[in-house]
Amino acid sequence: MHITQDLKLLRLIKIIPPIIVVTFAVWVNFIVINDNKIKLKSEISTFHKNFIDTEKETIKAQVNQLYQEINYEKSSTETILKKDIKERVYEAHSIATTIYQQNKNLSEKEVTKLITDALRSIRFNQGRGYYFIYKIKGTNVMHPVVPAIEGTSQSDLQDVRGNYIVRDMGQIIKKSEEGFHRWWFVKPQNKSQEFEKIGFGKYFAPYDWFIGTGEYVIDVESDIKARLLRRINNIRYGKNGYFFVIDYQGNILSDYSKKHVGTNRIEIRNQHGISTVEEIVKIAKHSEDFLYYESPLMPSTGQPAEKVSFIKGLPDWKWAIGTGAYISEIESYLAEREEYIGQQNESEFLKILCLSLFVTLFFVTLSFMLSNYLARRFSLYESRINKNFSELNTIKEQLQHQALHDVLTNLPNRVLLADRLSQSMVQSQRHHNLLAVVFLDLDGFKHVNDTYGHDFGDELLIIASLRMKEALRESDSLARIGGDEFVAVLTDLTTVEDCKPVLERLLLAASEPVKVGKVELKISASIGVTLYPQDKVSADQLMRHADQAMYVAKESGKNRYHLFNTAEDDAVKIQRESLEDIRTALDDNQFVLYYQPKVNMRKGSVIGAEALIRWQHPKRGLLNPLEFLPVIENHPMMIELGEWVIDSALTQISQWQAMGLNLPLNTSVNIAAVQLQQANFVDRLTTLLATHPDVNPRNLELEVLETSALEDLQHISTIMNASIALGVNFALDDFGTGYSSLTHLRRLPANLIKIDQTFVRDMLIDTDDLAIVEGVIALAKSFKRDVIAEGVETIEHGTVLLQLGCELAQGYGIARPMPASDIPTWISDWKPNVSWQLLTCSD
Template sequence: MQNEELQQARIVERKSAQRYTALFEFAPIGYFALDMSGTISQVNLRGASLLGIERINLAGKNFLNYIADQHQEVFKTFLVATFEDEGIQTCEILVQLDTRTLWLSVEAKFGDFGTDCLIALIDITPMKEHQTQLEHIAHFDLLTNLPNRVLLSDRLSQAMLHCSRNKQSLAVVFLDLDGFKAVNDTYGHDLGDELLIALSVSMKKALREGDSLARIGGDEFVAVLTDLNTVEDCEPVLERFLLASSEPVTIDNVVLNVSASIGVTLYPQDNVDADQLMRHADQAMYVAKESGKNRYHLFDTVQDDAVKVRRESLEGIRSALDNHQFVLYYQPKVNMRTGKVIGAEALIRWQHPERGLLNPIEFLPVIENNPMMIELGEWVIDSALTQMSQWQAMCLNLPISTSVNIAAVQLQQPDFAQRLTTLLAAHPDIEPRYLELEVLETSALEDVNHVSATMHACMVLGVNFALDDFGTGYSSLTYLRRLPAKIIKIDQTFVRDMLHDADDLAIVEGVIALAKSFKREVIAEGVETIEHGTELLQLGCDLAQGYGIARPMPASDIPAWINDWKPVASWQR
């Protein structure tokens, strides 16, 4: 009985082994039994079929013999991990055969096959090829097979790091075809595409080893030229680009002629990020196109820095207006002969939160022809009228006649008189005759007729005008005759040096004589010393302002200054 049971058990065991062998042999997955060195002890039919080698020729061979060089170390590490760890190990390897290559997904476990490990292989070549196709589509232009914007961005970033490490430069070259739209419109997009393919081949030949060329859309290409020591190093490539893009191309018996406008910027001379480099090269390309096409233009970093500074300054001034950071200082004006204070000039200052009190020369030139100048000018008029109202309400013996400077862009607005009417109406307690508008002589250069008409319209309201910085323009006599200014202000540059410069003295003397001839009052700016005042009095100019009399001061200091003001005795003799 025991023998029968034992015999029966052996039959079951043999059948089980046969079933296991059949499963191993005919499984749709390739199986290999390997020792720790990678030597093959067993392989099933599918495994041999994957490699395309007879099973008899695989036994005793090392599996590493079939693995591509770049994956040898990967598989060795995989084997060691399989024998040292009880868990399942996985990896992907490239198998290099005589006529083909395979991508295999490998799974292995030790302990179920004697002293060897069993590895399972699945062919994932189609999946890998599809993945490669997708990656190619994601990184290359389908028409020209050049890198696209995504791959270009990566290559540019890598090239920038390389330049930084090696203390070299690179050039970003933005190339736009001239006349390509006409080709498309005339011959159709199919022929246009053929032209793009032909040009991309020609332009690629213009590159040096290590350079990259990408198509980023339409008829736009970008090249990255690396390992440059000087600006001149990229010029031969640029010339080759121009030549390659302008050579006639014959397609279907049609001769096509286009050219290229090229913009170039250099890194790290243009020390910005990759996106900004692309934008700067694009800007330079437009300069080349506007300059006549079929040429290249180098991005001007100095000019761009100036533009950035200007933009930041404009933003700062906008913020200062919105946050009430501008203030008015006032400089008294006096009659030197009588000692009487006759008024004050309102002068704008910027109470900058970081840089302190700024003079107008530090910010007004930035907005000279900007709409903000009009807004700021109206703020000055309104603030001066408000201050005049406050002085009047104090019932102090103060000269409330106040002058403000009017910029050219503000004065030349067609509705200046109407806007001034609105500002005056907001301060009904101030008589318009106490407001004096100072007009730069050069402000009226562009359109004397318009400025004259505007001044007449304002004078109807009761406002007075002074012609500021007189003598610095080109046609002073014309202005005196045609502009209805009540007062002429002698520019301080002539007054300041008249004591030791005969030419300046002659100019001052001439302006005073002209003012009297045209029956205008005259006031001198830049009176810095008693001697200046004495000389002016002798020349017949009684009115003055300047540091020798008083520096510009906050409105709150004006009452005390007037009370303490003591005229110079020698001026009143």
């Protein structure tokens, strides 16, 4: 059966290629013929459109060129006028000068007559132009057109716009000896309308005259129009090309047909009732456009013909100019080109068809030869394919294994781990049991790599992975996810206790010494564990939680495991967020210092103030230090914040000094244990003091908690002595809350002891607290230390303290903490309680 099928396949291999080639050839030839027809139609259509567009662009360009020439001529009207009248005046001035020079022996009256006789009869510009002579002050000497005004003053003569014609012109010429002047005046032929006129005059010094002439702008413009129309009438291009000009009233100013020139054809309409001239004028008034219409005359035939023209308006002269092309000419040319393209296409088509038939025969023959060759080779390839197929399956399995396993340890990689973890989570939900995700990191592996090289590290990873895999149960999975990190998935757990033996075995497997060559390597493992579905999150989250737990194990001393705790994680998150908020507050200057005054109750004087930090939170308002300082108690940020407090307090002392508060106003700041215990504390304090050279270091007092001072008495004592050498003072804060002995107190160089407010506040009702306060006061006096009481909230507190011998105090009964800006006013307004003063007097 198999052999029969192979024989049929061989026959098909021989027959099918020629059939395919013939079918393909027929199909290709059909496509070529059809495509040729479409191409021919497209070419003709494209040529039609392009040619018509080209013709339209050509006639548009011709009209625009004529438009530019007309505009140029129009713009030169004033230039031509000025040049002409200036030359005329120069000629007249030359004549007058010559007559004067030749007749100096005659009187002014006689010379004047000779000059006026010579100039009076001269006319130019088609008889429009003439000369006039005025004295500079406005008296007319000669006016050929209106001789009646000769000898009279025309100084007050004005045009319709209020311009003084003769006076202004005389002033221009007197200033520059010659010049142009404009005015509006009636024309001799049209007394009902005034037109703009430009005049030129030149100073004639012998008799204080100016000789001048003028010309109406409209007359010069009319000359230019006439000259342009004559030229446009003579422009011809091609057999039928010419320009036409029509004014906005419909008068034909220029046309191929001379009989139409000078006629108004706006009322002449075609059989559809449309006036071509009217349509042309409409376009010209709007701007410019093309117009299709029937022309009454085609020059080459003398018959009416369809035409497309481009029309453009000349608003200043109210002209419509245009030219066009006859549709019959375009169609005739297109028909010729269409016939030519068709012939060219037919010739090319025959060549392509012949070539296609030849290629078809060639490939049919070639396909027969190829099919026989393929049939022979097929049997040979069949045996090779069968052989290679099994090899390909083997390679495929190897590639799949490599894609899902770690190359070094042959353990599942991150991809396969994710799949197995997802499946295990589904099974856990289905069977209502637990699974554990175990994140394992090798302790000391980096040291091995750095010390012995990567080859030793790789060998260590291979051996350690084998041992850890043996430590797992059969149902568990172990994967390497990178470097020295491994993840195990423990399934089918009933309780948390079920996973602990496996975890112990993993720790043991990782910590056993490994011998690589002659070197014995010893490492351990830190393991983090989270349980599902107790920790009911996604697979990725389970991995992250196990990773977090692993870091807890590592920070706790390594070589141990730690179970992930949700509440602990929430606390870590809150801690992290709080730290980030405090970091932001520091960067954005959200912290402020409030100051609580310290007083001498017996003397009634202010001795200083304690700087107390507050957080001006943008959302929660002003926060007490108990709400944020505990978060950073042992964090490096506490040091940064402490230095900010010292710097801000020194800045404030400097500002108070500048205000003239010449009181013994020493300012105390609290120093945290973590800041005080820094090895560079004295150096940092020195730097801060140096940035405020105007502040006496003795005005700064550092308050140290008794409990922090006792942690390392020798070290703290050394730091305090070095700081005192800089000039600052120390106070022992919250005294009575620690367990200091008399020896400790003697060794700490603090010159002030602060009684903790908890004892002071309750001493009126608690005899034990009263005894402690009394004892601290007595102790301070014994060691010759000053003592101050915190928490003085009532008059009675102050009275008892004075009776016990404590004069210094601070608390809400004296003043609440306040902004620095309020301190000066408070100091000037504060008065000690009368009962304290009476007590002092009785003493």
